[in-house]
Amino acid sequence: MTAVRLSILQRLTLWNSSVLALTLIAFAGAGWFTFQRVVQQRASAVVRESARAVAGAILAERRAAAARGDVEEVRGAYEQAVLRELRVGDLDIFITDESEDLMAVRQPRPEERPAIVVPPEVRNLMTAVRSDRVAGRLSDSTVVVRSLSLSGEPARAAVLRVEPDAGDEEKEPALLITALRMERDDLLLLRQVRNTIFFAIPMALVVSLVAGFLLARRSLAPLEAIVMRTASITAADLDERLPVINPHDELGRLARIINELLGRVGDAFRTQRQFVADASHELRTPLAIIRGEADLALRRDSRPEIEYRDALAVVQGEAVRLSRIVDDLFLLARVDAGASALSRQPVPLDQLMAEAMRSVRSLADTQQVTVVAYDIGDAVVHGDPVLLHRLLLNLLDNALKHSPVGGTVTLSLATDDARAMAHLQIRDEGPGVPEEQRARVFERFVHGVQSAPSRNSNGAGLGLAIAQAVAMAHGGRIRVLDHTPGATFDVALPLSPSAGVSA
Incomplete structure (x- = not known):
C-alpha cells in the first residue's frame, strides 16, 4: 500500500472539496441544460400563443361583421390591406394573404398605407409553410414554429393559417398569421445565468475549502490533543490519562480505549517492578547466607573438618534453593511467553x-x-x-x-x-x-x-x-x-x- 504524505486534515479538506466540486458541476450542468430548454420552450410558446390569439381575434372580427351584416365593408378592408404588421411588446405580427406571391415585393396603391417590408427570412418561412400545406405535409390548423436568423441575430417565428368562413372561401381570403420574436433578451438572460454559474462555482469551492478546513481542524482537535498527550506519557507517569471530550463519538471511544490500554500497561509495569523486587529479595537471602558461610569458613586459617562440612551443607542447601528459584523463574518466563x-x-x-x-x-x-x-x-x-x-x-x-x-x-x-x-x-x-x-x-x-x-x-x-x-x-x-x-x-x-x- 502506497504511503500518503498528506495529513488527515488535508485529505478530509480535499475530499470534501472534491465531492462538493463534482456535485456543483453536475448540478450546474443539469440546471443550465434545463434552464436553456425552459427558455427555448417559453419562446416557442410565446410566438405560438400570440399567433393563435391574433388568429382568434380575426375570426371573431369576421363573425361579428357577419352578425352585423357589414361583411362587404370588412371584406373590402381586407382586400385593401392584405399585408399588415402589428407590434405587440417584443413581438412582430405579420398578417398576409395566402394567395399572394410572397416572394414579390408589391408596391402599394396610393390609397393604401405604406408598404410593410417583410424580412426575407420570414417570407421564406411563409412560402415553405404554404408549400408544405399544399403538398399535404401539414394540416391547415398546424402552427409551425421555426428558429430564424435575422441579420445575424436569432429569432423565433410561428406561422398559422386562418381559414375563410365556410361556404365563402372564394370571396374571403385565407390569411397567414406570423408571430416573430427576437431572442436577444433570452440570450442576454442565458449569458447572465452562465456568468453567474461560472462565478458562483469557484466562489463556492473557495468557501468550501476554507469551511471544510476549519471544520475538519475543529473535529480533529481532540485527536491532536490525544497525540500530544500520548507522546508526553512515559514509563514514569503511566497513571496519566487522555482527555475524553465526547465519550460517544469515535475519538472519545479511541481515547477511552487508549486509557484502558494505559491502565493495563501500568499494571503490567507495576507487576514487573514488583516481580523484580520480589525476585531480588528472594535471591538476596540465599546469596547472603552463602557469602556469610564462605566468609566465616575462610576467616580462620585452620578449622575442624566438621565446621567445614557444616558450612558446605548450608551452602549446598541454599544453592539448591537458588536453583529452584531460578528454575521457577525460567518456567514463568516460558509460560508468560504465550501459547507459541x-x-x-x-x-x-x-x-x-x-x-x-x-x-x-x-x-x-x-x-x-x-x-x-x-x-x-x-x-x-x-x-x-x-x-x-x-x-x-x-x-x-x-x-x-x-x-x-x-x-x-x-x-x-x-x-x-x-x-x-x-x-x-x-x-x-x-x-x-x-x-x-x-x-x-x-x-x-x-x-x-x-x-x-x-x-x-x-x-x-x-x-x-x-x-x-x-x-x-x-x-x-x-x-x-x-x-x-x-x-x-x-x-x-x-x-x-x-x-x-x-x-
Whole structure:
C-alpha cells in the first residue's frame, strides 16, 4: 500500500472539496441544460400563443361583421390591406394573404398605407409553410414554429393559417398569421445565468475549502490533543490519562480505549517492578547466607573438618534453593511467553494424575499424609504434558504442606460436556484459605496467605503462581472453592476437540 504524505486534515479538506466540486458541476450542468430548454420552450410558446390569439381575434372580427351584416365593408378592408404588421411588446405580427406571391415585393396603391417590408427570412418561412400545406405535409390548423436568423441575430417565428368562413372561401381570403420574436433578451438572460454559474462555482469551492478546513481542524482537535498527550506519557507517569471530550463519538471511544490500554500497561509495569523486587529479595537471602558461610569458613586459617562440612551443607542447601528459584523463574518466563512457546499434544488427564500421585508418594509418606483419588473420568486436553505435570505437582505440594499429620489429600476428575471443560479438583484438610485472601494466593512471591503456618514454608512463593500461569496458558483457570475444613483448588481446562470425552 502506497504511503500518503498528506495529513488527515488535508485529505478530509480535499475530499470534501472534491465531492462538493463534482456535485456543483453536475448540478450546474443539469440546471443550465434545463434552464436553456425552459427558455427555448417559453419562446416557442410565446410566438405560438400570440399567433393563435391574433388568429382568434380575426375570426371573431369576421363573425361579428357577419352578425352585423357589414361583411362587404370588412371584406373590402381586407382586400385593401392584405399585408399588415402589428407590434405587440417584443413581438412582430405579420398578417398576409395566402394567395399572394410572397416572394414579390408589391408596391402599394396610393390609397393604401405604406408598404410593410417583410424580412426575407420570414417570407421564406411563409412560402415553405404554404408549400408544405399544399403538398399535404401539414394540416391547415398546424402552427409551425421555426428558429430564424435575422441579420445575424436569432429569432423565433410561428406561422398559422386562418381559414375563410365556410361556404365563402372564394370571396374571403385565407390569411397567414406570423408571430416573430427576437431572442436577444433570452440570450442576454442565458449569458447572465452562465456568468453567474461560472462565478458562483469557484466562489463556492473557495468557501468550501476554507469551511471544510476549519471544520475538519475543529473535529480533529481532540485527536491532536490525544497525540500530544500520548507522546508526553512515559514509563514514569503511566497513571496519566487522555482527555475524553465526547465519550460517544469515535475519538472519545479511541481515547477511552487508549486509557484502558494505559491502565493495563501500568499494571503490567507495576507487576514487573514488583516481580523484580520480589525476585531480588528472594535471591538476596540465599546469596547472603552463602557469602556469610564462605566468609566465616575462610576467616580462620585452620578449622575442624566438621565446621567445614557444616558450612558446605548450608551452602549446598541454599544453592539448591537458588536453583529452584531460578528454575521457577525460567518456567514463568516460558509460560508468560504465550501459547507459541508451548508444545501441544493430546494429554490424558487420568494418566497425568496417576504420574503426579506417584511423584509425591514419598513426600506424602514423609509427612504422614494420604493421597487418594476417586471419581476419575476419562478426559483428554490439548497441551504441554511437562507444564501440566508441573501444575499438578505444585498443587499437590501445596496441599501436602498445609495438610495436618494423618490428613488426606483427595483428587477427582470430571467433565462438563456442555462447556467442553475438564474439572480437576485437589482437596486438602488443612486450615483453608479465607475468602478475603483467595485473590492473593496466586500472586507471585506471596507467602503465608493461609490462616495457619504450614510445614516446609521456606519456598519462594511461586508454586501457585506457576500453576495459575500454566492453566491460563492452556486456556483454563484455577479457583479456590468454598470447603470446610481445608481448601479445594478447582482446575478447569478445555477438552481436546479431537478427543471424545466421557464422565
